[in-house]
Amino acid sequence: xxxxxxxxxxxxxxxxxxxxxxxxxxxxxxxxxxxxxxxxxxxxxxxxxxxxxxxxxxxxxxxxxxxxxxxxxxxxxxxxxxxxxxxxxxxxxxxxxxxxxxxxxxxxxxxxxxxxxxxxxxxxxxxxxxxxxxxxxxxxxxxxxxxxxxxxxxxxxxxxxxxxxxxxxxxxxxxxxxxxxxxxxxxxxxxxxxxxxxxxxxxxxxxxxxxxxxxxxxxxxxxx
Numbered sequence: 360x361x362x363x364x365x366x367x368x369x370x371x372x373x374x375x376x377x378x379x380x381x382x383x384x385x386x387x388x389x390x391x392x393x394x395x396x397x398x399x400x401x402x403x404x405x406x407x408x409x410x411x412x413x414x415x416x417x418x419x420x421x422x423x424x425x426x427x428x429x430x431x432x433x434x435x436x437x438x439x440x441x442x443x444x445x446x447x448x449x450x451x452x453x454x455x456x457x458x459x460x461x462x463x464x465x466x467x468x469x470x471x472x473x474x475x476x477x478x479x480x481x482x483x484x485x486x487x488x489x490x491x492x493x494x495x496x497x498x499x500x501x502x503x504x505x506x507x508x509x510x511x512x513x514x515x516x517x518x519x520x521x522x523x524x525x526x527x528x529x530x531x532x533x534x535x536x537x538x539x540x541x542x543x544x545x546x547x548x549x550x551x552x553x554x555x556x557x558x559x560x561x562x563x564x565x566x567x568x569x570x571x572x573x574x575x576x577x578x579x580x581x582x583x
Contacts, residue, residue, distance in 0.1 A: 368450035
């Protein structure tokens with residue numbers, strides 16, 4: 360693997376997509392500020408906007424840097440250069456995972472800060488917020504992995520649709536557990552075996568998805 364080639368590919372993706380990425384990231388931060396308004400309607404509006412922005416940022420990255428590169432026939436040109444499958448795979452994974460994780464962490468930390476700062480937002484919501492945001496991270500990793508390995512726009516759209524639908528269902532399902540639901544309105548964030556079990560499982564799944572994606576991509580017979 361040539362580090363200079365990988366860096367050049369990452370720089371190329373950043374130069375092409377950073378403005379739109381930053382714009383959606385700022386919109387995500389704006390959605391977080393709506394939590395500061397003391398109103399049940401504002402809370403649900405902020406929640407909907409935050410989930411939407413986190414999902415859109417992931418979809419934007421996947422389509423602009425992976426799906427469209429194949430659709431617009433940019434990939435054959437890139438692979439005609441002295442670029443190996445490993446170089447390409449590492450560059451795509453570093454750019455997409457790095458960009459998404461940066462935005463995801465900023466939005467998550469901003470959300471937690473708002474929850475800690477404003478009295479009308481109970482700290483009991485913090486564990487479920489972390490669990491749901493981790494689920495959105497898993498959804499992105501799955502969509503990215505499918506797009507990179509399959510190279511199919513149709514399959515990627517199907518997976519995005521399914522993960523988007525599952526986001527709300529997962530939120531209500533996770534919030535219904537006995538170790539989470541009774542503490543949602545509490546003044547203290549309760550990190551018990553249920554919430555920590557969710558988080559640990561999600562982190563392990565994240566590592567598994569990334570590992571499987573990297574393995575399958577490297578063992579493809581034809582990247583085009």
